[in-house]
Amino acid sequence: MHEHKKGGKEMAATLKLPIVDLSSSDRISAAKSIRQACEDCGFFYLVNHGVEEELLKRVFAESKKFFSLPLEEKMKLVRKEHRGYTPFYAEKLDPSLNIRGDLKESFYIGPIEGLAQSHLNQWPSDEALPSWRPTMEFYYEKLLTAGKKLISLIALALNLEENFFEKIGALDSPMAFLRLLHYPGGMDISSDGTYGASAHSDYGMITLLATDGVRGLQICREKDNLPQVWEDVHHLNGAFIVNIGDMTERWTNCLFRSTLHRVMATGEERYSVLIDLPPSLLFLV
Ligand SMILES: O=C(O)CCC(=O)C(=O)O
Numbered sequence: 099m100h101e102h103k104k105g106g107k108e109m110a111a112t113l114k115l116p117i118v119d120l121s122s123s124d125r126i127s128a129a130k131s132i133r134q135a136c137e138d139c140g141f142f143y144l145v146n147h148g149v150e151e152e153l154l155k156r157v158f159a160e161s162k163k164f165f166s167l168p169l170e171e172k173m174k175l176v177r178k179e180h181r182g183y184t185p186f187y188a189e190k191l192d193p194s195l196n197i198r199g200d201l202k203e204s205f206y207i208g209p210i211e212g213l214a215q216s217h218l219n220q221w222p223s224d225e226a227l228p229s230w231r232p233t234m235e236f237y238y239e240k241l242l243t244a245g246k247k248l249i250s251l252i253a254l255a256l257n258l259e260e261n262f263f264e265k266i267g268a269l270d271s272p273m274a275f276l277r278l279l280h281y282p283g284g285m286d287i288s289s290d291g292t293y294g295a296s297a298h299s300d301y302g303m304i305t306l307l308a309t310d311g312v313r314g315l316q317i318c319r320e321k322d323n324l325p326q327v328w329e330d331v332h333h334l335n336g337a338f339i340v341n342i343g344d345m346t347e348r349w350t351n352c353l354f355r356s357t358l359h360r361v362m363a364t365g366e367e368r369y370s371v372l373i374d375l376p377p378s379l380l381f382l383v
């Protein structure tokens with residue numbers, strides 16, 4: 099670990115997260131490393147997840163195309179029913195902060211088929227962005243498949259049968275949301291305390307995150323220790339960054355940790371794409 103100064107005000111140490119191989123034939127040892135990671139800090143890297151790099155590249159390219167549209171075009175798809183476009187500063191993940199809002203703009207895509215009201219999704223027009231919708235739908239399905247596979251390893255890590263979550267119906271029509279994020283660059287972020295995304299934990303079972311490699315993500319392992327210590331989570335080529343959400347923390351009585359994290363506003367432009375996997379709506383009601 100090493101320490102360095104950021105923006106003159108933030109100290110961050112660099113973190114080495116465990117790497118979990120989703121295609122490993124040794125599922126027991128993969129489950130063991132998940133258990134260790136989830137008890138320790140709730141974050142790990144996932145490799146051999148079955149999502150080709152070429153697809154990820156296309157997703158980032160399409161995301162960039164959308165966010166480059168004029169604001170009035172993007173506002174035509176402004177978020178309704180948790181789906182669509184959210185402009186810069188419209189969200190504040192840490193409501194205790196006395197600032198205008200988080201820097202990022204985002205686009206949310208809800209379930210694309212099944213019982214979960216796929217018709218509520220909003221899409222850019224075919225004329226403007228012809229390959230946008232098929233690319234995102236394909237990516238959504240791929241991530242869901244990887245996410246479900248990972249959840250079976252999480253079951254093993256909890257000494258449950260690997261199809262435990264399937265059996266109880268937690269994965270039927272999951273209300274998974276794909277979120278495309280864009281953090282603008284070139285802003286003067288030195289003085290006003292703005293974050294790319296302010297401190298929060300995720301609400302679902304797990305989150306799978308891909309970034310374009312630009313730094314910014316940090317986690318705080320012990321949120322109640324003051325002053326809070328923030329550690330940088332680095333990009334690892336070809337890996338997803340996975341983190342445990344509040345639901346899993348609750349279900350495991352805090353054995354697995356849903357860790358506070360944030361994205362710093364570094365002045366560098368940054369894109370990320372993530373999927374939140376909560377359990378099925380049917381399961382929750
Ligand atoms: O963009 C990132 O790296 C993470 C964003 C995040 O944590 C979130 O939106 O929940």
Ligand SMILES: [Fe+2]
Nearest residue numbers: 298299300359
């Ligand atoms: Fe998050």
